[in-house]
Structures are given as C-alpha cells and as structure tokens.
Amino acid sequence: MTMQPASTEIQSRTAAIIQELKDLEGPLLPILHGIQEEFGHVPQDAVPVIADGLNLSRAEVHGVVTFYHDFRARPAGRHVLKLCQAEACQSMGSDAIAAKVKQLLGIDFHETTRDGSVTLEPVYCLGLCACSPSAMLDGEVIGRLDDEKIEEIVAEVRS
Amino acid sequence: MIPRIYIPGDSGALALGAEKVAKAIRAELAERGIEAKIVRNGSRGAYFLEPMVEVATAEGRVAYGPVKPSDVKSLFDSGFLKGGHHKRWLGAPDKIPFLAKQTRLTFARCGINDPLSLDAYKSLGGLKGLQNAVAMAPLDIVKQVTESGLRGRGGAGFPTGIKWKTVLDTAGERKYIVCNADEGDSATFADRMIMEGDPFVLIEGMAIAGIATGATKGFVYIRSEYPHAVAVMNKAVEFARKAGVLGVNVLGSPNAFDMEIRVGAGAYVCGEETSLLNSLEGKRGVVRAKPPLPAIQGLFGKPTVINNVISLASVPIIMDKGAAFYKDFGMGRSRGTIPIQIAGNVKHGGLFETAFGLTLGEIVDDIGGGTATGRPVKAVQVGGPLGAYFPRALFDTPFDYEEFAKRDGLIGHAGITVFDDTADMLKQARFAMEFCAIESCGKCTPCRIGSTRGVETIDRLAAGIEPEKNLALVTDLCNTMKFGSLCALGGFTPYPVMSSITHFPEDFKPAPARVAAE
Numbered sequence: 001m002t003m004q005p006a007s008t009e010i011q012s013r014t015a016a017i018i019q020e021l022k023d024l025e026g027p028l029l030p031i032l033h034g035i036q037e038e039f040g041h042v043p044q045d046a047v048p049v050i051a052d053g054l055n056l057s058r059a060e061v062h063g064v065v066t067f068y069h070d071f072r073a074r075p076a077g078r079h080v081l082k083l084c085q086a087e088a089c090q091s092m093g094s095d096a097i098a099a100k101v102k103q104l105l106g107i108d109f110h111e112t113t114r115d116g117s118v119t120l121e122p123v124y125c126l127g128l129c130a131c132s133p134s135a136m137l138d139g140e141v142i143g144r145l146d147d148e149k150i151e152e153i154v155a156e157v158r159s
Numbered sequence: 160m161i162p163r164i165y166i167p168g169d170s171g172a173l174a175l176g177a178e179k180v181a182k183a184i185r186a187e188l189a190e191r192g193i194e195a196k197i198v199r200n201g202s203r204g205a206y207f208l209e210p211m212v213e214v215a216t217a218e219g220r221v222a223y224g225p226v227k228p229s230d231v232k233s234l235f236d237s238g239f240l241k242g243g244h245h246k247r248w249l250g251a252p253d254k255i256p257f258l259a260k261q262t263r264l265t266f267a268r269c270g271i272n273d274p275l276s277l278d279a280y281k282s283l284g285g286l287k288g289l290q291n292a293v294a295m296a297p298l299d300i301v302k303q304v305t306e307s308g309l310r311g312r313g314g315a316g317f318p319t320g321i322k323w324k325t326v327l328d329t330a331g332e333r334k335y336i337v338c339n340a341d342e343g344d345s346a347t348f349a350d351r352m353i354m355e356g357d358p359f360v361l362i363e364g365m366a367i368a369g370i371a372t373g374a375t376k377g378f379v380y381i382r383s384e385y386p387h388a389v390a391v392m393n394k395a396v397e398f399a400r401k402a403g404v405l406g407v408n409v410l411g412s413p414n415a416f417d418m419e420i421r422v423g424a425g426a427y428v429c430g431e432e433t434s435l436l437n438s439l440e441g442k443r444g445v446v447r448a449k450p451p452l453p454a455i456q457g458l459f460g461k462p463t464v465i466n467n468v469i470s471l472a473s474v475p476i477i478m479d480k481g482a483a484f485y486k487d488f489g490m491g492r493s494r495g496t497i498p499i500q501i502a503g504n505v506k507h508g509g510l511f512e513t514a515f516g517l518t519l520g521e522i523v524d525d526i527g528g529g530t531a532t533g534r535p536v537k538a539v540q541v542g543g544p545l546g547a548y549f550p551r552a553l554f555d556t557p558f559d560y561e562e563f564a565k566r567d568g569l570i571g572h573a574g575i576t577v578f579d580d581t582a583d584m585l586k587q588a589r590f591a592m593e594f595c596a597i598e599s600c601g602k603c604t605p606c607r608i609g610s611t612r613g614v615e616t617i618d619r620l621a622a623g624i625e626p627e628k629n630l631a632l633v634t635d636l637c638n639t640m641k642f643g644s645l646c647a648l649g650g651f652t653p654y655p656v657m658s659s660i661t662h663f664p665e666d667f668k669p670a671p672a673r674v675a676a677e
Contacts, residue, residue, distance in 0.1 A: 024419075025376075025459065028441025033383075033422060054441075067443040067600075068424035070383055086345035087540055088576045090590070091503035092531070124427060124544075124594065126384050127348040128174050129574065130206035130501065130508030139386050143174030 007045045013038055014046040018053040028054060028064055032071055041072035076119040077112040079157040082136040083145075085122040088129035097133050097145050098122070104154045118157040162195040162240040165213040165220070167270065169202035169355050170387040171348065175225065177210035183231040184212070191235060201356020203270035204510030205257045213252055216242040222249040257507055257526065262488060264496045265473045266349075266512045269356040275394055277402050280359040286404065288478030292367045293412035300371035301327055304474060306482035308494025312349075313339055313430075313467030314542065314571040314647070316493075316560045319474075322464060325454035326372040329462040334374035336365050336416075337439065337458055337465040340381040340388070341423050341430040344543025346502040346574030350468035352510055354381065354388035357472075358395035359404075362418070364471035366409055367478055368464050369416035377418035378458070379468075380435050383425055392420045427598040431646045432465045434600055445600045446646045467572070469498060488514035493559040501527045503540075503576035520554030523577055534579035538663065540587075542571025544594050545651035547658035548578075548587065567658060569651070584663035589617040591655035595648060605640045606649025612636060613656065623669035630660065630667060 005013070017034040021027050028050070035046050042065050051058045065071045083098050098109075105113055105120060112119040128134035131143030137153055166181045167173075181197065188195050202209060211224030212234075221242035223234060230247055237245040249255055263269075272279035280286070292300050305320025326334060338361065342350040353361055365377045381389050396418055399405045407415045426444045429435045433447035436458050457463020473495065477485045486494045493515035499522060501508050506528035523529070523539055530536055538548040547568035549556065556566055563570045578587075592613035599606045613636055620629045637653035644650040660667055 026421075026439050026441040029421065029424060029438065032424070063443050064441065067445075068426050070423075070425035086594075087544060087587070087590070088346045088503040088574075090587075091576055091578045091582065123384060124598075125343055125345045125347075126170075127342060127351040128171055129346045129348055129503065129576070130505075130510075131171055131174050131209075132503060134174060136384075141170045141174040141387075143171065 005039070005043075010039065010043050010045040011049050014049040015053065018050060022053060028056075028061070032065060032068075036071060040075040044073075077116050079118040079138055080121065081118055081153065081157060082121045082123040082126075084124070084126050084128070084132070084134045086125040086129075088125075089133040092132040094133040097150065100147070101150055101154070104150070105157075162193070163198055163215040164195055164240070165198045165200045165215075167202045167210060168199035168274075168387075169209075169270070169352065170385075171206050171352075172202050172209040172211070173387070175206070175209045176228065179228045180210045180212065180226050180231065183228040187231050187235050193240070195240065198273050200272055201270040201274045202352060203252060203258055204266070204352060205255060205507070206509040207507045208249065208255070208257075211249070211252070214240055214242060218242065220252050222252040222255065223247040224249055257509065257511070260526065261512050262496050262514055263512050264476050264485065264488070265360070265469060266353070266357070266498060266510065267476070268360065269352055274356050274358055274391055275398060277359060277398055277404075280357070284479060285359055285475070286363060286410070288475035289363045289366055289404070289410060291478050292370050293410050293414060297327055297371050297373060300367065300478065303482045304371070304477060307477040307485040308482075308489070308492070309470065309473055309477060309485065310493070310560065311467055312469035312473065312497070312572065314344075314569065316570075319466060319470050322454055322466070323368065323372050325452065326374065326462045326464050329455050331373075331462040333376070333461050334372060335458045335461055335463040336368045336372070336374045336377040336418075337436065337463055338365055338377065338379040338468055338471055339430065339432060339435055339465055340379050340385075340468050341435060342385070342468070342572065343382060343427040343430045344545070344572050344574055346540065346543055346576040347500050347572045348502075348574075349498040349500055349510055349572070351385050351388050353468055353472050354385070355391050358392050359399065360472045360475055361392075361468055362395060362399045362404065364474040365418060366405065366416045367474050368466065368471060370409065370412075370414045372462075372464055374462075374464065375415045375417070377416065378421055378439055379418065380421050380423060380429070380439055382423045382429075389420060389422055396420060426600075427594075428600045428646075428648055431648060433646070436463065436465070443600070445602045448645060469572075490514075490516040490557065491559055491561055493561070497558065497570070497573050499558065500572075500574040501577070502574060504530045504532055504579050505577040506531050515557075515559050517558050518554060519549060519556045519558065519575075520551075522558065522575060523554065527575075527577060530577060530579040532579050534581065536577055537580040537582050538578045538584065538587075538659075540576040540578070540655060541574075542569045542654075543574050544591060545569075545647055545654055546571050546574075547654040548584065548662060549658070550662040552662070567654070567661075569654065584659040584666040585617065585621055588656045588659040589614060589621070591652050592617060595652040599648060603643070603645040603649060605643035606645070606652075609636055609640045609644075609649065610652060613640075613652075620667060626667070626669045633660070
C-alpha cells in the first residue's frame with residue numbers, strides 16, 4: 001500500500017504550493033495540478049488549506065476538484081495506462097483492445113490492480129487519430145496498438 | 160559539412176516509435192564513428208510514413224519512412240546520409256504525393272525544422288506578419304483579418320475579424336487573448352501538430368491579436384492529454400520572451416504583450432469557449448449563457464478574444480502576404496485553407512492542408528486511399544464526436560461550411576474519421592449519447608438528462624423493444640437537445656445520432672440476425 005502522508009504534512013506541503021502559485025491570474029487549476037503532482041492525488045486534507053489560501057469556501061474548492069476527470073481522490077497505481085476509446089480509435093478496434101487489456105490485467109476501467117501496479121483508464125482522444133488505436137502509459141504515447149504491443153505493455157506494468 | 164539527420168519529436172511520430180529510431184541511429188553513428196547532427200523536427204503530418212527520417216544532402220532533403228529501428232543498420236549501409244537508395248527511400252519530402260498535393264499556408268513550416276529554433280522560424284518567413292502589424296493601426300489590422308475571410312477554425316466558423324472588432328471597440332482597462340487549445344474532438348490533431356511543430360506561429364498570431372485589439376495578456380489553454388505540446392509551448396514562450404517577441408515592447412514597438420500556458424484537467428466541455436473561460440478563472444468548467452459575449456465580458460469579466468489555435472496560427476500569413484492572397488483560396492464564404500485531418504480506419508492518415516472545396520469523396524478515396532483494413536468505406540464522421548456520419552451517397556459534398564450545413568452536417572475542426580463496413584451505426588449513435596452523458600457539464604437539462612435518456616432509448620432499440628415508438632422517441636429527444644441545449648455539446652450530439660438513423664436505417668431495424676446473434 002502507498003504510504004499516506006500525515007495530515008499536517010499534507011497541509012504544509014499544500015501551503016507551499018499555494019504560496020508559489022497564488023499570484024497567478026486564476027490560480028486554482030495550476031494549484032490543483034501542483035498538488036496532484038506532489039501527492040499523486042488531491043488529498044481531502046488539502047481542500048481546507050486551498051479554500052483558506054484563496055479565500056474560497058470548501059464547497060467551491062470541492063466543486064472544482066470533482067468537476068475535472070484528471071483530479072484523483074486517491075492515489076493511482078504505480079503505472080497509469082490510458083486507452084483511447086474515442087471514435088477514430090473505435091474505427092480501428094479499440095473496443096477489442098480494451099476488452100483484451102481488461103482481461104489480461106483482471107480489472108475494469110477506473111480500477112487499480114490489487115498489487116497496486118497499474119490503474120486503467122479510458123481517455124477520449126490523445127490526438128493520435130491517424131495512428132489508432134492509441135494509448136498513453138505514464139505520459140508516453142503508443143500508437144497502432146495490436147496484440148503484441150498490448151502484451152509488451154502488460155508485461156512492463158507487471159514487472 | 161557534418162551530416163544532418165531529422166527525426167520527428169512530434170507525439171504522433173513518437174507513438175509510432177520515433178524515439179527508438181533516434182536511439183538506434185545514435186548508436187549506429189557511434190559504432191561507425193560518424194559525426195552527425197540530429198535535429199528533432201515536428202511532423203509534416205503524413206502519419207502513414209512516420210517515423211519519417213530526413214537527411215540534408217547537397218541536392219536538398221531526402222526522406223525515408225516509415226523507419227523501424229531494425230532498418231537503421233541497412234540505411235547506413237545504403238549510404239542514406241547522402242540520400243542513397245533503400246526500401247524506405249521516399250525521395251524529396253515535398254515531392255511525396257500526399258504532401259505535394261497540399262496548399263500549406265498555416266502549416267507552411269510545420270515539421271521542417273527544430274520547432275524551438277527562432278532562427279529557423281525567421282528563415283522561413285516567420286515574424287514578418289508581426290513586423291507588419293506593429294507598424295499598423297489596430298483598426299487596419301482588424302480590417303485586414305476581416306477582409307481575408309478567415310473564420311473560426313475551432314468549428315463554429317464565426318468571422319475572426321468581426322470578433323476582434325468587437326473587442327477593439329469595447330473599452331476595458333485590461334483585455335485578453337485566449338487561445339482555445341482544448342482540442343478534444345476525436346480525429347483532430349491539427350492544434351497539437353502546430354503547437355509541437357511550429358509553436359512560434361501561434362505565439363506570433365496571438366501577439367498580432369493583442370496589438371489589434373488592445374489586449375496585453377494572452378493565455379493558451381491546452382488540454383492535459385497533450386503533455387508534449389504543453390512542454391514545447393512553455394519553452395517557446397520563454398524563448399519568445401527572451402528574443403523580445405513577447406514582453407513590454409513587442410519587436411521593439413511600444414506594444415506590450417505577454418502570455419502564459421495553462422493546462423486543462425480532462426474535461427471535454429472546456430473546449431466550449433465559455434466553460435474554458437470559467438476553467439481558466441479556476442471555476443468548474445460550466446457553460447455560461449450568452450449574452451454577454453466573451454468579446455464584451457470574457458475572462459474575469461474583461462473583453463476577450465477567444466480563438467482556436469488554427470485561427471490564430473493563420474493570422475501571421477494573412478498579415479505577411481495580405482488579405483487578398485489568403486482570400487484567393489477557397490470557395491463561397493469559406494475562404495483560405497483548412498487543415499483536414501484524415502483519421503481512423505484509413506490507409507493514408509494524416510494532416511492535409513488545402514483550400515476549401517475538395518469533395519468528401521476526393522478526401523477519403525483519393526487522398527486517404529480508402530480504409531486501412533481494405534474493406535469498403537461505410538461511413539465517415541466529419542467534425543469530431545459532435546459531427547454527422549456521412550454515407551458514400553453524400554461523398555460529393557464539397558468541404559465548405561455552408562455545404563456541410565445544407566446536408567445536416569458540420570465541418571467542425573475538420574477532422575474526418577473513416578469507418579469500414581464492419582461499423583455498427585446503432586453502436587456509434589449510442590456512443591454519441593454516452594459521450595455526451597460523460598462529458599456534460601450539467602448546467603442545462605436537455606444535455607444532462609437527455610443524453611442519459613438517449614442511451615437508454617437506443618439500448619431499447621437495440622434490444623428490439625417497441626422499435627417504432629423508441630425511434631420516434633430518440634428523434635424527438637434529439638430535437639429537444641438540438642434546440643434546447645445551451646452549447647454545442649448537447650446541441651450537436653443529435654448530429655451523429657440523427658445522421659446514423661437517417662443514412663443507415665438498416666442498422667436500427669430489429670433485424671432477426673441482430674437478435675439471433677445475441
């Protein structure tokens with residue numbers, strides 16, 4: 001299991017991020033990205049600190065955090081695999097690719113394997129539509145997925 | 160002369176193994192003791208040939224592609240550093256038919272050089288538009304953009320010059336230029352290619368927009384799914400600032416303009432201009448009702464130009480070569496060029512910039528070369544997830560805003576997804592509703608509730624439950640969504656749904672085969 005930092009530590013690290021970014025125009029999204037980069041998710045304990053720092057209500061901050069697909073409530077696995085499920089990839093068999101990956105990993109979309117090795121997510125377009133079907137593994141782009149590439153990916157995240 | 164090797168760093172090329180090819184080339188150079196300069200250029204957009212490696216020879220560039228790491232040894236054996244023949248040899252890149260047939264205005268430089276070299280940018284005509292603009296009165300710049308006939312390339316097709324005029328005419332102690340780089344539509348990658356392959360053209364376009372309207376601050380809102388584009392744009396802004404292209408004295412003029420790169424957070428609806436503004440302000444990306452127009456009350460309530468990447472990146476050439484030059488391309492009220500993105504199940508996928516007016520059939524069959532699978536084309540979706548599905552019977556439709564509207568479609572951001580005859584149009588219609596349900600911002604009822612009811616109704620159709628009644632229900636629901644939604648997400652989701660029903664009715668019939676198969 002991932003070690004969760006103590007509440008006071010979350011608060012102090014969050015405060016440092018706010019301090020660095022709060023003078024931007026419209027600083028909330030950059031701050032949330034900073035926090036997610038720091039902790040791998042947006043911890044509940046960070047919300048009141050942000051609210052306080054930006055003179056917002058906790059409800060407003062909570063509303064923003066939960067609106068965007070990117071911000072996680074809990075940490076992801078060691079790897080994050082995003083499979084594109086949008087139309088261009090559909091036309092090249094992304095449904096079958098997703099079914100195979102789910103079967104190999106034993107998880108569905110939005111789930112993490114029990115050993116914490118990988119989180120699987122759908123994504124709606126990576127802008128690689130002339131190289132479909134496509135995926136993103138930990139920020140690295142992969143195009144023209146086929147059985148061989150899937151097996152390579154699965155082996156990599158499992159190792 | 161030290162040989163120069165160009166290996167694209169564009170994320171499309173990387174997805175096809177460009178990094179592995181670069182590694183293999185470096186290793187081979189080291190092993191053979193050859194000194195060479197490796198330049199990481201953008202992509203020219205012929206993705207079926209990526210990774211496309213080019214070498215500079217005395218006779219000009221020679222391209223090879225698609226190169227696999229296993230080809231590298233034999234490339235060196237064939238003397239590719241001098242343009243030698245090899246099975247991957249393509250000849251001069253600008254003679255490759257897919258590229259030779261294009262009219263590249265906005266993408267004139269994309270993929271040729273190191274995207275972060277300002278010198279390379281200037282050597283190919285960069286900054287000429289901005290140089291002209293700083294010597295002009297704001298109103299004259301706006302006039303030139305208006306006269307060029309440039310219309311919003313994000314999809315709505317609103318005349319760019321008229322939008323700028325509104326911002327110029329609106330008083331405000333602070334004004335903004337916002338670039339919408341939240342390119343979420345499937346089949347589109349033109350914005351990504353420009354940001355990764357020629358970022359200075361976007362910066363130049365935004366600076367011109369700033370001078371034209373009196374705005375001093377710009378934001379580029381890039382989707383988080385594009386980390387490579389974010390990285391290139393951040394560096395490009397930094398270099399532009401150092402070179403005095405951005406800052407308190409743009410190109411030494413009294414005009415001030417600076418900009419920031421911002422990253423989205425995975426919400427498709429933020430491609431809608433008013434939700435994008437809310438998102439930039441740090442709010443939920445919920446759509447705003449219009450009026451007021453963003454041009455009058457936009458970002459932080461200030462007058463704001465919000466334009467798509469391609470609209471802004473098309474401005475420098477208009478300011479360089481003149482309105483008439485740009486306007487001479489195209490047809491009807493669709494002037495200039497459009498970067499068509501040919502995607503999905505297609506043999507020759509990639510970016511094809513051309514004047515408006517090619518027919519859909521020419522694009523799919525002649526340029527795209529038909530499907531990748533070799534099966535017949537069944538449908539093409541034009542304009543992303545909110546665009547209509549066109550059958551072969553409508554392949555004579557010319558690529559033009561009005562012509563597509565006449566046939567109940569839209570060109571949107573000019574992405575085209577090709578499907579072969581294995582596509583199930585009921586499934587595609589269902590996905591359109593499902594996608595709308597996932598991405599709806601929740602502000603208006605037709606979109607928020609309608610999309611979910613749409614999925615359920617199409618599921619009943621698929622199960623053969625009261626087909627006539629449910630088909631009528633979907634049609635009625637689409638009508639409500641089309642006319643009752645606040646923005647294009649709910650308002651345009653009916654396009655893929657209704658076009659599937661209209662053009663492919665056989666896929667919606669309770670066919671015995673469909674029932675028996677399940």
